[in-house]
Amino acid sequence: MHSRNACKTCALGMGGAKGGMRNEAGHFPEVCKKSIQAQAADMQGAIPEAFFRETPIGKLAWLSPRELEALGRLAFPLIAEPGDTHYRRIGWPEALDRCGEAFRAAQPDETFVYASGRSSNEAAFLLQLVARAYGTPHVHNCSFYCHQASGVALNDVYGSGTASLVLEDLEQADLALVIGANPASNHPRLITQLVQMRRRGGKILVINPLKELGLVRFRVPALISSLIFGSRIADTYLQPHIGGDIALLKALLKGVLERGGEDRAYLAAHTTGFEAVRADVEAASWEDLAEASGVSRPGIDAAVSALLNARRGVFLWAMGLTHHAHGVDNILALSNLALARGWLGRPGTGLLPIRGHSNVQGVGSMGVAPVMKEAFAKKLQDLYGIGPLPEGQHTFASLEAAAEGRVKACLQLGGNLYGSNPDAPWAAKALAAIPFTAMVSTKLNTNHLHGRGQTTVILPALARDEEAQATSQESMFNFVRQSAGGRPSVEGELKGEVEILAELASRILPPKEDGSARFDWSRLKSHAALREEIAKSAPGYGEAASGREFQVAGRTFHTPAFPTPDGKARAVVTPLPRFDAAPDTMRLMTLRSEGQFNTVVYEDEDLYRGVDRRDAIMMAAEDATRLGFKEGDKVRVESETGAMTAVVFLVDIRPGNAAMYYPEANVLVPPKLDPRSKTPAFKHVAVRVRAWKREGG
């Protein structure tokens, strides 16, 4: 925990060169259970070879995400070929050669690469460089199933797809609007900022269909009185319907405008499009907005008062806004409210998407995306002769291509592509149709069992604090942390991700017969050499080669001058989404638990919600009574896509809405994508809940 490495878990970005348990401002001690769980999981022993000999894949496939995580570290390459019932150990040369052969045999357009947010900037840069030099534009990072809607919307609003603010802005704000997020469970140290804001007299406004205990009261370990007595978090807590965010945000804007709370001078000087937004909001009736949002007028008025009483506000959100078929519009509606108050491009204000995995933002900054920024693509052309490639597929499109037999090989750098897809059975079939899949992993997860291709090679990787060379990661505040690396905590044949990628590159793109090669891949095994290339090409990363931590240039705004063509921020009209679900359905959202990180589950119990199993459906007492259920009843939950059995838990959620755990409930999630971000609507699924009957009963 003390090592000079960025926290492996969320993108709040603790640790780094300042040392473990320190945030970007140097505050100490900052630690949370999630980081300890991730660290402990990496410190497990190796899974012995005998285990793979003795345990068929079919048996492993029955294990839960938690049980797979607890098996231990992968310590040598593995392969499973068509007809194999077991994974078996192979040597590195054979494993790498097999990958090289598969990619050389395929057409570039028949391949894709994918990276999770675990990988370093150095590995991510190399991955996309190899992919583009090889010729595939299908370069994915996990954000298409996560925060892609944030990037799309923020680019619309101010020409940059990440947070507009830095950590210090949270210390200057006197209002935080937290919507569609549960940082108490998923980004615990962010709650410290909220507690400090309240201690300075600031207010916290929470919007979430489910009353999350950790957003009502939280114990901050670093603050003694908070640790003993707990700290109040939300001053105002609104519980809209799932999918009611745009209606609610319009209602809040309507209230602000009716009470003359907009910053007219700011809107006139620094924005475009606001008059159309004003007209749209004024045309909407209070009754319609209250009904569509599910929030009563007094609740809306209280929140409007909080907005008007604050001088500097920051708006924070996570997948509660992005995981919808109208995810981009959700964030545009939120941005309109921020613009109305003049809370963008000023100290102590701004928009902050709360990012998940520790380096998901850095992976995107390194060009691991199917569409590159123009300036970055030009650099690749100028520096390496990588010609312009067509726009690559979004992640779900690559899965569709796989299902149709159009993908011949893929390389997955970390993550759990199977586990993060909607319609889990369909995703398994799509991934199983790929002739060759390579996965670079630290531990086993459901992807290695349900998401494997016809031939699958697993390459064991070192964690970032085990790397022999330093790496870098980017936090959600656009701050690049340095990780010093360390020593492997497990015996075995593990390699660093960069070394693996460079070895693969030399096989996928071997030297010509005359010995000449476009790239010196052995030079690019050096992280320092990669950082030199990053500094030359990645926008905002000019300081990458300095070895220092730095703020990415051009991303955060403390004056209202934005990288849009006219330098102004854009307000955009957002229509109210229509929901045509049958009247006997409920709105279901999938969510994570406290002891979970993305698709990784560390413990089945969800302490804050009082739920002790993963096959739970959380619903309001009012709904349970109406449907004839009580807590503990077994029920069958059905969507247009699938069905699963679950056990009823009663929680404080807006009646008509329910929640189940991701990724287990992904069998229920239909592949409905937001048309702009291509992000599936994991948080809005129409379901019917029926009494469970024994089959044939």
Ligand code: SF4
């Ligand atoms: S809040 Fe996030 S970055 Fe901070 S210690 Fe916890 S998991 Fe790590």
